[in-house]
Amino acid sequence: MSCHKLLLSELKLWSSGGSSWISRLRCGGRGKAFSSSSQNVHISIVGGGPAGFYTAQNLIKARQDVEVDIYERLPVPFGLVRFGVAPDHPEVKNVINTFTQTAKHSRCNFYGNVNVGKDVSIEELQQAYHAVILSYGAEGNRSMGVPGEDLAGVYSAKDFVGWYNGQPTCQELSPDLSCETAVILGQGNVALDVARILLSPLDVLKKTDITQPALEALAESHVRRVLIVGRRGPMQIACTIKEIREMVNLPGTRPEMIAADYEGVTEALKDVPRPRKRLTELMLKTAMETPGEKEQERRNNASCSWGFRFFRSPVEVLADTNRNRTAGIRLAVNKLEGSGEAARAALTGEVEDVSCGLVISSIGYKSLPIDPSVPFDFRKAIVPNSMGRVQQAAGIYCSGWVKTGPTGVIATTMNNSFDTARSLVEDIDSGVLDISAGKPGSQSISTLLEKRGVKPVTFSDWEKIDNVEMKRGEASGKPREKILTVEEMLRVART
Incomplete structure (x- = not known):
């Protein structure tokens, strides 16, 4: 069965009902009304670190018809702000407050515990979204x-x-x-x-x-x-x-x-x-x-x-x-x-x-290829692009270190993410990116993930993890005591 037919069949499955976690996904885990109107522009972002959130923030501000879904491999968001910034530099982590506002926006959803390239392919995201933005950073050495x-x-x-x-x-x-x-x-x-x-x-x-x-x-x-x-x-x-x-x-x-x-x-x-x-x-x-x-x-x-x-x-x-x-x-x-x-x-x-x-x-650090369908420059360890537009891959964009290589500080990432968002909006305005056809967005992806036994973590699920970490930290005089395994993260998220 072709990917297109598979998506259609799974859309029928979705429309006939689903498990409670799919219902929660449609509401972003926070009771947000999810619209699948063909008038909306559905964009997926792969990677829930600084580049992903800055790109989402700018897209939401740029157009009132844009809905953004952020997919992250780990159950927790914020990427290198959580895992890269030195523990004795808490002021640098204040940007998390801005990212949280973006995640709670009515036109943004966070789906953690989803490994794009393994749990769902780039091609499947392309079927479900008008555009796919790669912001998955540089996890190689x-x-x-x-x-x-x-x-x-x-x-x-x-x-x-x-x-x-x-x-x-x-x-x-x-x-x-x-x-x-x-x-x-x-x-x-x-x-x-x-x-x-x-x-x-x-x-x-x-x-x-x-x-x-x-x-x-x-x-x-x-x-x-x-x-x-x-x-x-x-x-x-x-x-x-x-x-x-x-x-x-x-x-x-x-x-x-x-x-x-x-x-x-x-x-x-x-x-x-x-x-x-x-x-x-x-x-x-x-x-x-x-x-x-x-x-x-x-x-x-x-x-x-x-x-x-x-x-x-x-x-x-x-x-x-x-x-x-x-x-x-x-x-x-x-x-x-x-x-x-x-x-x-x-x-x-x-x-x-x-x-x-x-x-x-x-x-x-160096970025790694995510999917055979996406061009990759192994010498530079980036996705080849022009102002965030991935070369020879219509509808795919990139931001952050996978776009530029691992350079600069968080402000640098912010600026290059805004540039990518600007390129995408220009392509919508000029008609280079076709948004005339309706796309289902996360509605179809959630069905695919359920069939594959993958249960995403929503932003409200993350807030449960956040709350537990903060309480554990308070008990020992620290700002937080991080949960160290994916298994415990998921257990807390689903409590």
Whole structure:
């Protein structure tokens, strides 16, 4: 039976009645009246993270006839705002309030626990919706491509962050923190987040929403020194000044810098934009200036240290004598060719070995293909697109990291999501996207999912999970205590 006929037959099934959970889906789980009028433009968004919610928000504002359904693989919404933002950065998570308003809008529905590409195909979504927007982010890890990266003691930053932030797929990680020195490869904000969490006083972390297992592991941690390694120099570092300032002021730690790394930097600062200039000046001050009496005393009393290592690239993760776990890392020594943001790292032929028992690779996330019917650029690890319009795939759009690659902060994602929404609205207005035929939206998809034994989690179901997490957190003096397994999430959602 063709997909089209299958959908028609299942629409007949739907119209003759269904289970209570389908009825709840039609109301978005909140008693919202669901309209299947052919006058409405039905749009599905794949991915319930920042890109998905920002795209939905803009579409709903742009046109009064748009209805948006957000499908998310996990039972809980908000993606990297929940699982990526550092526990000690609660202010960044305030954007959840905006996303909640969008989810509760009368023309928006959230369906968690639906794995698009597995539970339902992109082609089936295309049959049910006027447009499909891919906003499923970047859940893959970029490989270092060096010998030894599979040794015990080597972790991706994505998995490490997921572990302490409660990502269900990362809860088996159990990182070994029994060593004194950790090396983080990469110098972006995520790398500095990991460094800060490794060295933060427990009294600080106990007041955050870090998971209890992570808190217990960090309480037993022997890590006292963290080196943050980058292939280029101070003028090319990828993090923001806020993250560096937090490291400089981190209680119980002292900076461990190499003065030679900053040769010529003062002269080069004359022609750079102000944000880069301020960031670099802070590093220069930390590395080169003699601290005042109070700061010197603080550093003398510190039990932990951290430092940047510039002009270094990983060559090999070194094994211990038993060849089964990490004992160090071999770094190539680089020199810069060119200047500023365009400078490239070139090998000098020298290498340097650093003893360490923990290596965390923070060299970037990457998107993965979702469905054979959707074009995918494996080299760039994105869905090829023009302003969010997926190439050679009419009616399919993309936003967020699957559109651009894993770059920028939440504000960057907001802007690129708004651009995608604008492209889609332009296509509706110009007639490029045909909305003349009625589409059933989630009404047909809910029937497909029921036949396949998939029970979506609505936004009101999520609010049950949210409520339980907040109460558990309150009991232990934390903003929330996250539920760590999909099974328990679903149990709470269906209570």
